[in-house]
Amino acid sequence: MLDSLKQKILGIVTPQTVTCPSCKKEFQSKEMKAASYICPQCGKYLRVGARDRIAMTVDKGSFKELAADLSSKDFLNFPGYADKLTAAKESVGENDAVICGVCSIGGIRAAIFVMDPRFIMASMGSVVGEKITRLFELATKKKLPVIGFTASGGARMQEGIISLMQMAKVSGAVGKHSDAGLLYITVLTDPTTGGVTASFAMQGDIILAEPGALVGFAGRRVVEQTTGTALPENFQRAEFLLKHGFVDSIVSRDKMVETLTNLLRCHGVKIS
Amino acid sequence: MMTAGEKLRIARMNHRPGGVDYIKKLIDSPIELHGDRRFGDDPAIVGGIGMLNGIPVTYITTDKGADLSERIERNFGCPKPEGYRKAMRLMRQAEKFQRPVICFVDTQGAWCGADAEERGQGEAIAESILGMMGLKTPVITILTGEGGSGGALALAAADRVYMLENAIYSVISPEGCASILWKDSSRVNDAAEALHITAQDMKELGVADGVIAEDFENFDAMCANIRDILTSELAKLTRVSGELLAQGRYERFRKFGIFEK
Known part of the structure; x- marks a missing residue:
C-alpha cells in the first residue's frame, strides 16, 4: 500500500x-x-544494496552519512555516460556507487563505507574516490577504525585517467590512516575486481570476504582469453583467495556483525 | 595534430627504445638486482642501482624485450606480482639508503594470467601504490610508451610524472573500452579519443608534470635532455625531508577528481 x-x-x-x-x-x-x-x-x-548492507551491519539509528551530495560529472563528454548516470541514479535511488558515514557496530564507533554494485557496477570514478578519501581523512582525524565493504567492476572508464588516479588518491589516505596506528578492515563482497582490488580492497589490516564472492584483478574472460585455457569453477572466488593466502577469513553473513564487533574490541576501541 | 588513435599506434611501435635502453644511456655503472625474495624474479621488470649524473639512484623499468626471444622471456613487458614485489623491495631499499628512485614505464598492463591471479596481482599492485604513496625518498616516473592502467600506475605514484610526447596513459586499453561500449573492439580510434589518453591530455589534466620531446634518431641527445630534466628535478626533491615529500605526493594525487557538489 x-x-x-x-x-x-x-x-x-x-x-x-x-x-x-x-x-x-x-x-x-x-x-x-x-x-x-x-x-x-x-x-x-x-548482492546487497548499500543501504540494506548498512542496515544489516550498524547499530540501529547510529548511521550518520557523509558527503551524500557529491555526484558525478561527465567532464570528458564520454559517449553515453550522462545517460548512464541518470539511469543509475533513478533505478538505484543514490547519487553514486558508495555510501560513507560514521556509525557504531556492537556499540563501538567506526567509520564505514559500503559500495553498491547496482550503481554502474560500483565502478570507481571521482565521486567514489573522493568520498572514500574524505572518510579516511575524517577517520584519521577522529581516530576511528574504518570498515569497508567493497564491490566493484573496477575503475570507471567513462572518467578516463582521472578514475585511475582515484586508486592512488584513496591509497594515500589509507596510508595516512594506517600510519596513525588505526585499524582498517575490508570485507570483500561479490564482485570486487579491477582497480578496487588493485588498491584499497587489498590494503586492509584485516581482509574478510563473503562466501563465494568473486574477487580478482583481471576479469575471468580476460584471463581465459589471455591464457587460452578454461578456468576452474572456483577461480577467483573467496575460497580460492583464502587458499592462496590473500584473505584472512571467510565470514558468513549471519556472523558478520559479531565478527566485526570482536575485531573492533581486539583493537582497543573503547565501547561508547 | 595527430589523433589519439595515431598516438596509440606510435606508442606501441616495436622500434621504440625499451626500458633497458634508457637505463644504458642514463645510468652509469648500473648493477641489476634481481628477485622479490618471495617467489621469483620477473624479467618484465628490471631494477638496480647506479649513478645518474653523479647521484646514486635506484632505477626500475619495465621492458618489453628487443627481439622475439627476449619478448617472450620478458612476457612482452607485462609484469607479474613478483615483478611489482621486486620493485617495491628495491624502493624500500632506496628509502633506507636515502637514494632517489627513477622509474621508466612502458607496459600494456599487468599480466592477466591465471598464475598472476593466484599469486595476488591485485594485492601486489595495491601494495606497490600504497608503498609509493608513503615513500620517504624522491621518486620520479617517466612513461616512455604505453601506460596501461593499474599495471602502470603501480610504478607511477610518484613525486613527478613525465611522459614522452607520443606516450599514452589509459585506465583501460582502447580495445577493451570499445568492446565494452560498442561491442566492437575494432573501434579503437573512437575509444582512444573518448578516453583522452595522450601525453598532451595528461599535461592538461595535471596527471603529467611535463612532456618530453622524442628524437629516436638522435637518442643520445634525447637522453641527455632526459638526464637534465631528472637532474634538475632531483636537485629540488632531494632538499625536501622524507615526511614532506610524502605529504607533497599525497597532495599531488589528492587533487584528482572532478565532480559536482
Missing part, C-alpha cells in the same frame, strides 16, 4: 519480487530482505 503510494507520488518503482540467480526461484522482495539476501531455497548469497 505504502509502496504503491510512493510509486504514484515519486515515480519510484520498487521491484516486488527477486529471482535467485542460482536456483531461479522467485521470492517476494520483503522475504528476501528478511533473509539478508541469502536465498531461502538454495542458500546463494545475493
